[in-house]
Amino acid sequence: MSAPTCRLCRAELVDTFVDLGMSPPCESYLTADQLDSGEVFYPLHVRVCARCLLVQLPAYIDAEDIFSHYAYFSSYSDSWVAHAKSFVEDAVDRLSLDAGSFVVEVASNDGYLLQHVVQRGIRALGIEPAANVAEAAVEKGVPTEVTFLGEATGADVAARHGAADLVVANNVFAHVPDIVDFATGLRRLVADDGMVTIEIPHLLRLIEGNEYDTIYHEHYSYLSLLTTQRVLAAAGLTVVDVEELPTHGGSLRTWSMPAERATPPSDAVASVLAAEAAAGLHSLSGHAGFARAVARVRNDLVEFLVERSRRGETVVAYGAPGKGNTLLNHCGVRADQIAFAVDRNPFKQGKFLPGTHIPVFPPERLAEARPDYVLIMPWNLRDEIAHQLHDVRSWGGQLVVALPQLEVLPNIEGTQP
Numbered sequence: 001m002s003a004p005t006c007r008l009c010r011a012e013l014v015d016t017f018v019d020l021g022m023s024p025p026c027e028s029y030l031t032a033d034q035l036d037s038g039e040v041f042y043p044l045h046v047r048v049c050a051r052c053l054l055v056q057l058p059a060y061i062d063a064e065d066i067f068s069h070y071a072y073f074s075s076y077s078d079s080w081v082a083h084a085k086s087f088v089e090d091a092v093d094r095l096s097l098d099a100g101s102f103v104v105e106v107a108s109n110d111g112y113l114l115q116h117v118v119q120r121g122i123r124a125l126g127i128e129p130a131a132n133v134a135e136a137a138v139e140k141g142v143p144t145e146v147t148f149l150g151e152a153t154g155a156d157v158a159a160r161h162g163a164a165d166l167v168v169a170n171n172v173f174a175h176v177p178d179i180v181d182f183a184t185g186l187r188r189l190v191a192d193d194g195m196v197t198i199e200i201p202h203l204l205r206l207i208e209g210n211e212y213d214t215i216y217h218e219h220y221s222y223l224s225l226l227t228t229q230r231v232l233a234a235a236g237l238t239v240v241d242v243e244e245l246p247t248h249g250g251s252l253r254t255w256s257m258p259a260e261r262a263t264p265p266s267d268a269v270a271s272v273l274a275a276e277a278a279a280g281l282h283s284l285s286g287h288a289g290f291a292r293a294v295a296r297v298r299n300d301l302v303e304f305l306v307e308r309s310r311r312g313e314t315v316v317a318y319g320a321p322g323k324g325n326t327l328l329n330h331c332g333v334r335a336d337q338i339a340f341a342v343d344r345n346p347f348k349q350g351k352f353l354p355g356t357h358i359p360v361f362p363p364e365r366l367a368e369a370r371p372d373y374v375l376i377m378p379w380n381l382r383d384e385i386a387h388q389l390h391d392v393r394s395w396g397g398q399l400v401v402a403l404p405q406l407e408v409l410p411n412i413e414g415t416q417p
């Protein structure tokens, strides 16, 4: 079999960024009667292109399989809706949008963001591939087209609705296999004097925080500002400004304009590029250390679990986020090392984690089982969750995180029961 090719520049991909072995799709939670059947595992082998430096996972699973019936409704998360509202306020001010303006959002989900545009009397259109999610947006009064964005669909939408003053693509850019066709679709949608804004998890933060559990099959590209600029340039768009955001462990929000009308890039663009260059992200060799850091995280977690098992101590997991499954499968964990996970999401309760087959229970199970250690899976919320779990201390239990490195959390004064 020949080597995969780069989705940006078509060079052969021979260099490994990190190889996490085989994993099932991270959102495929199992029911009890599926446990005695086979389970499909796909490679999680992330490459870095020697020519253009795009860090990428080959499309082992078809995007249409994953996103056409996507069950996630953004409005379920209060913090996302608040994030979207403040984004809209910021964009309206920055671009002086008014009743004559037109805003298009790609991967508009259930209208969680565009509802704030509509409320301001600004014309809006969503583009969303999952029909059931798009239906929820239409019920909110957000006109939505059910399709995947590419060059052809972008041109078609612009021909029927007009070109947009603002095109928004938040947290979707990294999730499209044909990223150049998608970016070209953005260019087709936007007016010649319009603006395209994109939010992406920042590769620099992924590396700094050892956030390797954010690698999963639906996440095809791991972008720096440099590689984002290169993808957008291939579609005729120029990055003119960038903001750093705390979301998803550290994200970038880029603002781009059609190349022929672009203003000079802001100081923020130069400053983020300089930070990436200093971290080695603008050279192939600078990507080499990540696999070693990941191996260290795995060794520490496996060693911790083996030692607890030898001592007859119990470990359970708090939270069953999809991304936790990358970590657990990479570490080869099974239910004899982590007895169960608890999660507040009723959809996950009574099910089993993909690959590891660890059962998921409601949070009340913690107090019944009184485990010796609770491993907090959503490490980005560790302080908030440690506070919620202060009861664990009452039976002598301890809280642990695996990322960015294994740590048994100190018993904080004032959180005693």
Ligand SMILES: [Zn+2]
Pocket: 006, 007, 008, 009, 010, 011, 049, 050, 051, 052, 053, 054
């Ligand atoms: Zn390339």
